[in-house]
Amino acid sequence: MLETNNMKAICISKEVTGGGLTFGEKYDVIKRGRNPNCTHAYVDSFLLKNDLGVEMWYDKSPYIIEVLTITGESIKYIGEKCSGLTIGKCYEVIDKERDYEYHYFIDDNNKFVGIRKRNYLGGAANFIEVTKVRNEKIENILK
Numbered sequence: 001m002l003e004t005n006n007m008k009a010i011c012i013s014k015e016v017t018g019g020g021l022t023f024g025e026k027y028d029v030i031k032r033g034r035n036p037n038c039t040h041a042y043v044d045s046f047l048l049k050n051d052l053g054v055e056m057w058y059d060k061s062p063y064i065i066e067v068l069t070i071t072g073e074s075i076k077y078i079g080e081k082c083s084g085l086t087i088g089k090c091y092e093v094i095d096k097e098r099d100y101e102y103h104y105f106i107d108d109n110n111k112f113v114g115i116r117k118r119n120y121l122g123g124a125a126n127f128i129e130v131t132k133v134r135n136e137k138i139e140n141i142l143k
Contacts, residue, residue: 012112013066020050079126084109
């Protein structure tokens with residue numbers, strides 16, 4: 001089992017195997033690793049207390065992604081007008097194995113999306129990493 005140290009996960013599937021989770025809701029991760037009830041190949045899973053108060057295992061795999069971890073990072077959209085995104089709005093980043101080309105989050109239309117960090121073909125940035133800027137300001141104030 002992997003260490004979870006206050007890890008949070010978010011449900012990104014509207015139809016979850018076994019039910020009990022709500023799309024876009026955040027849950028405390030009790031354990032992360034292989035579901036002991038699973039008999040097929042290793043699938044990264046999370047033990048969560050669901051909406052019904054029951055501890056259940058939920059999968060994260062390349063094929064069926066139901067739950068992903070929250071990174072604790074926030075980004076502000078500064079790109080051009082785009083359906084589902086508000087210029088100047090902050091979004092909470094969801095971890096998709098730390099993709100270096102895209103940010104993953106829940107958009108204004110309540111959909112799980114992956115948006116390029118930079119405009120197509122290496123153009124201007126679409127986002128500002130708000131968490132990093134905020135943390136630097138806090139450090140400067142505390143000095």
